[in-house]
Amino acid sequence: xITLKESGPTLVKPTQTLTLTCTFSGFSLTSSGVGVxxxxxxxxxxxxxxxxxxxDDNKHYSPSLKSRLxxxxxxxxxxxxxxxxxxxxxxxxxxxxxxxxxxDHFDHWGxxxxxxxxx
Amino acid sequence: DxxxxxxxxxxxxxxxxxxxxxxxxSHSISSWLAWYQQKPGKAPKLLIYKASSLESGVPSRFxxxxxxxxxxxxxSSLQPDDFATYYCQQYNTYWTFGQGTKVEIK
Numbered sequence: 237x238i239t240l241k242e243s244g245p246t247l248v249k250p251t252q253t254l255t256l257t258c259t260f261s262g263f264s265l266t267s268s269g270v271g272v273x274x275x276x277x278x279x280x281x282x283x284x285x286x287x288x289x290x291x292d293d294n295k296h297y298s299p300s301l302k303s304r305l306x307x308x309x310x311x312x313x314x315x316x317x318x319x320x321x322x323x324x325x326x327x328x329x330x331x332x333x334x335x336x337x338x339x340d341h342f343d344h345w346g347x348x349x350x351x352x353x354x355x
Numbered sequence: 356d357x358x359x360x361x362x363x364x365x366x367x368x369x370x371x372x373x374x375x376x377x378x379x380x381s382h383s384i385s386s387w388l389a390w391y392q393q394k395p396g397k398a399p400k401l402l403i404y405k406a407s408s409l410e411s412g413v414p415s416r417f418x419x420x421x422x423x424x425x426x427x428x429x430x431s432s433l434q435p436d437d438f439a440t441y442y443c444q445q446y447n448t449y450w451t452f453g454q455g456t457k458v459e460i461k
Contacts, residue, residue, distance in 0.1 A: 273450070283391075283399065283442055285450035296449060299356065332398055339405065340446035341389035345398035 238262035240272075240333050240346035247352050248323050254351060258316040258333030265291055265311050271336035272316040274307065276329040277348075284329075288336060289316055325353045357382050357445050361453035367461040374430040376456045378443035383423045387447040390419055390428045393455075394439045402441075403428065433458070 244256035258272060265272060273288035287307040288296045297305045306319045316333060330350045334342035358381040368374050378388065386406040391399035401410045403419035406426055416431040430437055438460055443453040 275450075275452075282454045283393075283444075283452040285444075285452065288450070298449070334398075340387065340450070341401060341404040341444065342391075342399075343401050343404075343410065345400075348398055 238335060238344045240335060240344060242331055242333050242346045242349040244331075244349060244351065246350060247354065249355050250324055250353060252323050254318075254320045254323050254327070256318045256320075256331055256333075256349065256351075258318070258346060260314050260316070260333070260335070260346075263335060265289075265309055265314070265316070267291055269338035272309070273334050273336055273342055274316075274318045275332045275334060275342070276327075277332070278326075278329040281329075286320075286331075287318060290336075323353045327351070328353045357384060357448050357451050359443055359445055359451050359453040361441075361443055361456050363456060364454065365457045365459060367459050368433050369461045370433055370435060372433045372461075374433050374437075374458060376428045376441055376443075376458075378421075378426045378428070378453050380424045380426075380445055380447075382448075384445045384447035386422050387445060388419070388421070388426050389444045389446065390417075391442045391444065392437075392439045393442065399442060430458075 240260040271290040274286040289307045304321045330348040332348045334345040360379045388406045390403040393399045407419045440455045440457045
């Protein structure tokens with residue numbers, strides 16, 4: 237059974253750095269072709285892709301947010317970490333991590349974690 | 356950037372109706388398109404990938420078609436569990452989602 241779960245702060249202040257952890261089970265991020273992505277959803281809005289890391293440590297970032305994002309993996313812990321710098325109230329959203337199987341869609345998602353940016 | 360435009364934004368339908376949602380890409384994406392269903396407060400659920408491949412466990416009343424720039428998601432006979440918001444997603448160049456189509460009870 238594949239599961240993913242996001243964890244991190246629920247409240248951050250403007251200009252702070254957000255660090256979120258995705259802890260997963262049921263698959264390995266050392267398997268060829270596999271990746272883990274981050275997607276967010278502002279309240280009442282559409283989904284927005286942020287970043288993705290592959291089994292071989294290749295990474296992709298949303299062009300509009302690239303300067304603020306970093307994604308890393310720890311295969312020994314089955315974790316992927318997303319950091320986003322210089323947080324702003326417009327970054328208030330539910331943040332999801334999801335598995336990319338060999339193809340580039342997302343077949344399993346975490347439950348999401350709501351992050352509010354407010355002073 | 357590849358933009359994805361869904362229509363309609365909201366759709367009112369009754370149980371048993373045949374429902375079709377359209378997704379258009381700003382550039383050709385071949386068949387690199389997925390469809391997701393999302394219910395309030397829940398994570399998206401994969402329904403269709405590679406434009407027309409049904410994800411394991413998804414009811415056969417869901418189907419996808421299209422290639423290039425125009426795609427459709429069809430629900431052949433709408434069931435009570437299907438009232439939700441549906442998103443298309445391209446993965447030809449990075450990943451982009453449509454703005455969503457809410458299927459509500461008529």
